Amino acid sequence: MTRPVRPNFDAIDDEADAHVAPGRYFNRELSWLAFNRRVMEEACNAAHPLLERLRFLSISGSNLDEFFMVRVAGLKGQQMQDVERRSIDGLTPGQQLAAIVADAGDLADAQQAVWQDIRRDLAAAGILVFDETTIEDDAAQGLERHFREQIFPILTPQALDPAHPFPFIPNKGSSVIFDLVRLADGQAVRELVLLPPTLQRFVRVPGERARYVTLEAMLKRFAPLMFPGYAIKAAAAFRVLRDSDIELEEEAEDLVLYFRSAIKRRRRGRVIRLEMETGIGAELEAVLKEELGGSDAILTETGGFLGVGDLSQLVDEDRPDLKFPPFSPRFPERIREYGGDCFAAIRAKDIVVHHPYESFDVVLAFLKQAAADPDVVAIKQTLYRAGKQSAVINALVAAAEAGKSVTAVVELKARFDEEQNLLWASALERAGVQVVYGFIDWKTHAKISMVVRREAGEFRTYCHFGTGNYHPITARIYTDLSFFTADPKLGRDAAQIFNYITGYVEPAALERLSISPRYLRERLCELVDAEIAHARGGKPASIWAKMNSLVDPAIIEKLYEASNAGVEIDLVIRGICCLKPGVAGMSDHIRVKSVVGRFLEHSRIWAFGNGKALPNDGAKLYISSADWMPRNFDRRVEYMLPILNPTVHDQVLDQVMVANLLDTEQSWDLQPDGSYERDEPGTRPFNLHRYFMTNPSLSGRGAALTTRDAVPKLSLRRRRVAAPAPSNDRDGA
Structure with missing residues (x-):
């Protein structure tokens, strides 16, 4: 059996030296961090209900964990192996890591500040979150009973001494380390308690009131029950993130057996990030650094909440008044x-x-x-x-x-x-x-x-x-x-x-269909070239594209070429964008926006004007499973499908794409310097998610479109100043 030729990973890697062009691209990793900051910013959006704001904050925490476990782990691996391959913006792995540590540190600090604001708002709304020092007296008794009966039997304190080596801490595992003094003889003892992954991070205080306390706060508050006969000298929580990517070995003979083994190895990957409570103390900090590979791990200290992603548990509180109104999707x-x-x-x-x-x-x-x-x-x-x-x-x-x-x-x-x-x-x-x-x-x-x-x-x-x-x-x-x-x-x-x-x-x-890794990039370039030819021929030329990420240097250069030829390009890119828009002489005609709101924008849609301004009935329109990244073009099987049916064409282009470009309530505009500015809703705000929640699609309506309950038609004027106006679809049946 003939197997396909293995691609040259050195040539197609997202950060390959061959594509280095400082000044022409944004750094991929820093662009991702900017996206996650936009997610976190939704936690500050007063238009969202309180628990939904908390959900956004928790998502930003989970996202950041995964970023360290995969992307940062990869860069650390390159650094440890002295691989000096530069990113497309010209940075070495070491330079990228330095920038990431600074940027991610600022983001983590901002997450903690947002959590404190939301925590105060939760308290005002009747949802209290205690730490070990603020537990109310009437709650302490019930919590102590809960600790004795439901938590204490599961805990396994472990002494740290020559007879008891430092235990393994799993990925995303949290622990509390204690410095104790034995009252009988004044002997110093150090103990570690791993938070069992089978227990919820938050314990709800018994009773009708919504009161919560973290598991680590419970351990600290009731430490004397775990360590009778000892004085508690110091206690601090910490958390580890490990390298969690699986590298596939070409010689793997049995893929199933290989992945079963690799999944087990991943749980023991090297420590990438060590998060510690502020004020942990120099002695305890030194122990953690020594035992958990601190010389290679990225160390962070916080005076707030470790593991922001775990805040999602609080969102489950039964308070519908603090959540988005329920939404029931329609059946076509x-x-x-x-x-x-x-x-x-x-x-x-x-x-x-x-x-x-x-x-x-x-x-x-x-x-x-x-x-x-x-x-x-x-x-x-x-x-x-x-x-x-x-x-x-x-x-x-x-x-x-x-x-x-x-x-x-x-x-x-x-x-x-x-x-x-x-x-x-x-x-x-x-x-x-x-x-x-x-x-x-x-x-x-x-x-x-x-x-x-x-x-x-x-x-x-x-x-x-x-x-x-x-x-x-x-x-x-x-x-x-x-x-x-x-x-x-x-x-x-x-x-x-x-x-x-x-x-x-x-x-x-x-x-x-067009597919990758066979010719998908080439087909896209042909479509862009056709728009360039229209522009040079004096015809209207335009490209609209919606995706999750834009990284591929060849496609970015082709878009720059199109911009210089006069093609008008509007991109809706939720996450990573390495293209620099609005740069004189390079990307004057390219605009990039990101939509972050109630729903995660995930669809990939590409439209080409075909000699007329977008939108138009003759536009070339495609949907796809692929983003515009090297991995999607070169290391994945993806498809690109043309939309030819008139009704479907209308729905995808005139509804979905136009609505994304019209949105002002959930949109951010990418600036030439890499910053994002939130759109101003203006006097006629438009929310694309609200529009589609209240207006059924064209394609799925069938004969219903012939009734007076028609779908409002969207119209797009330049620079996204527009409003919906009722109009019957021309091809509803």
Whole structure:
């Protein structure tokens, strides 16, 4: 069997020396930190309910943890191995780490300040969070009983002396270290207590009032119960983050066995970040540095809360008045018009479903119907992230047990989902599903589902292409597109992609799709070149693109070229952006904004004016699973799909993209110096999430669009000054 040629990672790495061009790019890591600061800033947004502000703060904490565990760990590894590869903005690993430490330190300090503000607001709203010194007298008795009965039996204090070496602290593990004095003889004793991961970080005080205390505060407050006969001299909490990336070895013979072993090794990765309470004391700090690799770890001290991500537990408090109003997604009316028959509705016309405003249940209904339909003969499905309780997996299992041919491409290299995906793979195989793990070197990131059905003596293929994962939980909070089609050309293309993944059979000429790592970057460059030609020919030329990250130097240079030719470029990039917009002589015609709000903007949409100003009916429009990053173009299997159906074209371009450009309430504009400025709502504010929560889509409405309850039409004027005005869709049926 012929395997695909392994790509040259030195040439395509995101930070490869070949792409160094100081002054032309923002640093990737610092751009990510700027994104996470925007997430944290939403915790200060008075327009959000209080517990939702706390949720944003906790997300920024979890994000920062992962950043250290993966990105910073990678840079530390390069530094330790004396690898001097420069980032595209010209910085060595050491220089990047120095900048990251300073920037991340400022961000961590800001997180603590925001937490103190929110904590005061929570108290005013009747939700109290104590530390060991502020526990109310009437709460102390109940907490002491809880400590004795529910916490003390689980704790395992460990002496630190020559007979008891320093214990292993797992990744994201928190502990409290105590300096004690034995009252009997004045002997100094040092003890360490690991916070059990089975216990919740916050303990709710018994009673109706919402009162909480952290687990480490409980340990400090009731330390005399753990150490009778000792005086508590000092006590301090600390937390460790470890290198959590899995490096794939090319010689791995059994990918499943390799990942099972690698997951275990990851839990014992080297310490990347050591977080300590301020005032821990020089002696205790020296012990932690020595025992936890402090010479290589990044040390931080805080006078606030360790592990900001754990604040998410408080969001579960039953206070609907302090949360966003509940939102129930719609089920596409077009499918209801066909009696819930997904195949009949898709056969009649392509459909796009806009999550989370339209329910992910339609994707599940598509797969469940395929599993139960006796005329369905085969199902093929990619699985990147499916969640812990996945109805998608259940549908595939049901289909296999019903005797259908079912193939599942399970991506083991989905970071932090490797273990869950191994479990799903085993469950699928037990049910008779043919499980394939794809390429060793490349991740299968494309989201494709393919159903082959027998109709009138022939076979018809139905496809689902998603910009997001087959994950029912994230589908409630991520904005993504699900595209359903029975187009024979797309069906044939999908079949070739599956054969490529499962059998290394390289696709012949694809009829509709473009894929990576074969020619996706080249196809994008061709589309940009076409806009450059329009501009030079005196025609309107414009590009709109929405994605999560823009890093790829070749694409950035092509966009700079287009800007210099006069192409108007508007980019909606939620996270990392290495392109510098608005720089005279380089990117005068490029504007970049980031939308951070109630939902996580995740869909990838690309539009090219095709000789007219955007939006227009003849624009070339695409959806994709890929961001514009080297890894997406060179080390992942991704797809780019053209949108040709007029109704779907209208919905994606005239609704989704226009709404993103119109938004003023959740948007930040990227400045030439790398800073982000929050948009001013102005006299006519527009919130794209609110718009889609209150206005159904075009594609899913079907005959309902002929009623007077039409979808308001959005209009875009230059520099995003516009407002929605009611108008009937021209192709609603």
